[in-house]
Amino acid sequence: MQIRNSSDWRDALPFELPVAAAEAVPGDATRCSGCGPTSEPWPREALWVVKHRHPTNPAGFVRFYCSDHKPAAKLAPAASVPERARRTRAAAGSAAPRKAPAPIIPERETVFCPDCFVQVPATGVCGMCGARVG
Structure with missing residues (x-):
């Protein structure tokens, strides 16, 4: 199943970064996700x-939080990712020898039945008329 998205105010929000709700989407009072469904709006x-x-949804999901339950911003460190990847590649290259690539096996040439004009399987017998081809 593929999830289809419609464009609305949530598309403008950055991931994992708290934004003031009054600026993002003005409206009526609502409940905090951290306080629970029985709390006052x-x-x-x-x-x-x-x-x-x-x-599973690339658009993500949106939650409202009060200042007591507001999560900290989660920003990915930009400089540490390439350094970690370089160290991982260097360690992997020195630890184990590389394997030879798998041999390339050519595909079987397609054979067609001269009477039915359908592709014949590897057995050489046409599935439509039963004639032996090839």
Whole structure:
């Protein structure tokens, strides 16, 4: 199943970065995700909105948080990723010898039945008329 998205205010939000809810989407009071469904609604001016990543939906999902439950911003360190990848490649290259690539096996030439004009399987017998081809 493929998830289709429609364009709305959530597309403009950055992932894992708290944004003031009144600026992102003005509206009525709503509940904080951390306080639970039985809590009293908060005015939008007192809430933060965060778009989280989702494992199967590339658009993610949005939650509202009060200042007590607001998660910290999760920013990926840009400089450490290439350094870590370089160290991993260097360690992998020196530890184990490289394997030879698998041999390339040519595909069987396609054979067609002269009477039915259908492709004949490897057995050489046409599946439509039963004639032996090839």
